[in-house]
Amino acid sequence: MIDGAVHGLLKFAFFYPLAMSLLWMSGAIIYFLRWERGAPARAKPQALASYPMVSLIVPCHNEGEHVRETIAHLAEQSWPDFEIIAVNDGSTDDTGQQLDQLMNEYPNLRVLHLSGNQGKAMGLRAATLAAKSEYLVCVDGDALLDRYATHWMMVHLMSxxxxxxxxxxPRIRNRSTLLGKLQVGEFSCVIGLIKRAQRVYGRIFTVSGVITAFRKVALHDVGYWKTDMVTDDIDVSWRLQMRHWEIRFEPNALCWILMPETFKGLWRQRLRWAQGGSEVLLRYWPKLLHWRQRRMWVVALEYVTSLAWSYVMVATVLLWLLQGFFPLPPAMRVPTLLPQWNGVLLGLVCMLQFLVSLLIDRRYEKRVGRYYYWMIWYPIAFWMLTIATSVVALPKAMFKRRGTRARWTSPDRGVR
Incomplete structure (x- = not known):
């Protein structure tokens, strides 16, 4: 029995990423053939019958270095009628002063000052309640929004x-280090590919917190953003879809962002992402058991399976290490961690996935193909990071006290 169990775990460790890679590629190709092929990329979006007012929302905490650039790009949106609402959430640098000065340069800018660090979710809530429009575009305080991004997202909301x-x-701005180059490829080859596939298969795991457009009535229906969830974007995505609101992905809505380029910064970011996924799963799984939520089952099952895979990989490594110090039964011995024929096959499929995604994604960034060379390191570095953060995050989510306010921490913005 033990022999069969260990053998089964090793097979699962190999077949899970292989199956998911094939699933994501097939879904992304279907998305491309259905919605992207034949349409000119980076072109002006289609004309609409009406152009209602849109509120562009920017929650800020210690963004003094970036906020001027962010507001300038928001002010250049091609959408004809919009306001900008910036929320200074208890910043300890000069973010508040800069925002007050910017109101003299941009008449459609309003600034809300919150006393103390209330967290991003509270900042988004405050801005939403103050917004004049029924349509919101939310971006981070370091993000540079493409001038047509609002229009592209409004096409879906109006349809x-x-x-x-x-x-x-989202597109990565800082690309001076290996970690920066790998994340350029990651957002094209993994995140963008997965969002295309999930859009085809019915439900999206999460919107991108750095750039998302919302219908205000939908947010009101689900109670806006939860202030005690470590990732407000994952949480609101699940609640919207569980209330049967549709979430779409628009690859033309580009937004240039900064990402961590140190291992410490990357670890903190990915641990927060992993904990956020575990939190929503633990909080909402009783509701997912209802038949009305069946379209969310695939998303939830994929996440549970990915958690199981992470723990299986850790168990495999531990068994391999232990057999060097203790005489384990033959059934529990792991022959090697070095790639064999299955590892080579998995690597080839992985590189095929990267190639497919880059061929699709170069429509939006012509020279993104140059990062294909660097992606050979992605499975080694980022799979290990994903496994480690998933294993650590689950108990953190399980033992987190419900109702604890999630507050801002200044992230690693990379080397530029």
Whole structure:
């Protein structure tokens, strides 16, 4: 029995990433053939019958170095009628002063000052309640929004009253280090590919917190953002879809962002992402058991399976290490961690996935193909990071006290 169990775990460790890679590629290709092929990329979006007012929301905490650039890009949006609402959430640098000065340069800018660090979710709530529009575009304080991004996302919101949110296409700005180059490829080859596939298969795991458009009535329906969830974007995505609001992905809605380029910064970011996924799973799984939530089952099952895979990988490594110090039964011995024929096959499929995604994604960034060379290191570095953060995050989510306010921490913005 033990022999069969260990053998089964090793097979699962190999077949899970292989199966998911094939699933994501097939879904992304279907998305491309259905919605992207034949349409000119980076072109002006289609004309609409009407252009209602849009509120562009920027929650800020210690963004003094970036906020001027962010507001300048928001002010250049091609959408004809919009306001900008910046929230200074208890910043300890000069963010508040800079925002007050910027109101003299941009008449459509309003600034809300919150006393103390209330957290991003509270900042978004405050801005939403103050917004004049029924349509919101939320970006981070270091993000540079492409001038047509608002228009592209509004095309979806105007096309159907059931569309509650539209997530955009984040692009990495800082690319001077190996970690920066790998993340350029990651957002094209993994995140963008997965969002395309999930859009085809019915439900999206999460919107991108750095760029998302919302319908205000949909947010009101689900109670806005939860202030005690470590990742407000994952949480609101699940609640919107569990209330049967549709979430769409728009690859033309580009947004240029800064990402960590140190191992410490990357670890903190990915641990927060992993904990956020575990938190929503633990909080909402009783509701997911209802038949009405069946369209969320695939998303939840994929996440549970990915957690199981992470723990299986850790167990495999531990068994391999232990057999060097203790005489384990033959059934529990792991022959090697070095790639064999299955590892080579998995690597080839992985590189095929990267190639497919880059061929699709170069429509939006012509020279992104140059990062294909660096992606050979991605499975080694980022799979290990994903495994480690998933294993650590689950108990953190399980033992986190419900109701604890999630507050801002200044992230690693990379080397530029």
């Amino acid at each position: 159907s009253a059931r569309v509650g949110a539209v997530t955009g296409n």
